[in-house]
Amino acid sequence: MFVGMSDAALARRIADGRGEAEAEAEVCRRMGPRIRLYGLRHLRSAAAADDLVQQVLLKTIEALRAGRLRDAMKLAPFVLGTCRMTVLDVRRSRQRQEQLLEEFGRELIPVQSGAARLDGERLARCVGALRERERSVVVMTYYDEISAIEAGRSLGISEANVRVIRHRALKQLRACMEPTA
């Protein structure tokens, strides 16, 4: 019954103590993937992103239970704001731990990676079909996320062109990796 409920209605349910456990579970199901993506983007570690999901969901549920979310319509902005604050805290107080997570996180904690679902051989063929400049830019960009400025300068391509080339390559790769009928 909570699956189709709006964020605002869920927030009110939890604050009122009605159907609390199921409503809380729905908030976690709904917000968890969004928080994880945010964590992956800003912490660049699957393990750190999983930690962020737990921390932010705990803070969110606590706030909802205590009725601290004044405007129940603003659950998503509240969760996003909590993500931002938590990531800042993580960066301030756990720099060393973050480095270790970056370095060893993938080995220490088994993470279900979406990349594993992709057909590696097919991707290699798709990358092999790119034009030379596209392949060079893609390798430079994703090997270690070398910036467009650095990649362009060292390849003799302007920064603006690197962006165009990267987007064209990604578009071609997405099309190439789409399931065939």
Added chain:
Amino acid sequence: MTDNLGTAATCDTPVDPAVLADYWLALLPAAEEAAVEAHLFECDACGARLQSLVDLAEALRALARSGALRVVLPEQFVRHAAETGRRVRQYDFEPGQTVPCTISADDDLLVARLAADLGGAERVDLIFHDAQGVERGRLTDIPFRTGAGHVIFQESVTFAKAAPSSRMVASLLAVDANGEARLLGEYFFEHTRTIPGPPGWEW
């Protein structure tokens, strides 16, 4: 945008895939990044599209780091790979030079630095021939920096580790707007297989 029910069915104002890609690479201005994040926290359809981009980015990262791609790369990349602990086997060639080369099982990347005067070149192609002169590969319109004085080519370690002992010739050609080609240099690889196992194929 979704109907705020957490469903990923549709989005009336989907974020452009190029913007999502830039978001993932932290290339957006702060205000645009904040707007994209606010949207992502309301819209699971765009979240799912970002997730598929993240999956692709992770797979590309793994592929790039595997050393299995034939690709032209700059000096900066080779230096960075070596400084971050990758085992990079490198060979330097002058035009006309024959260089004995091999690869070991624990090499991560294999690169050849082909010296050439690239001044005045509009387009450069890199072509490979076997010992019989049969063309075995062509990289058309490779990226290059005019003043670099060389082109760095990464050979696939997967290919090289399986290759039999053989001779290969690489040629750098400058191609003008009319399609006229000018030889910049030829480079001769004398590859000796040192990894035990099946003998590989015969060309």
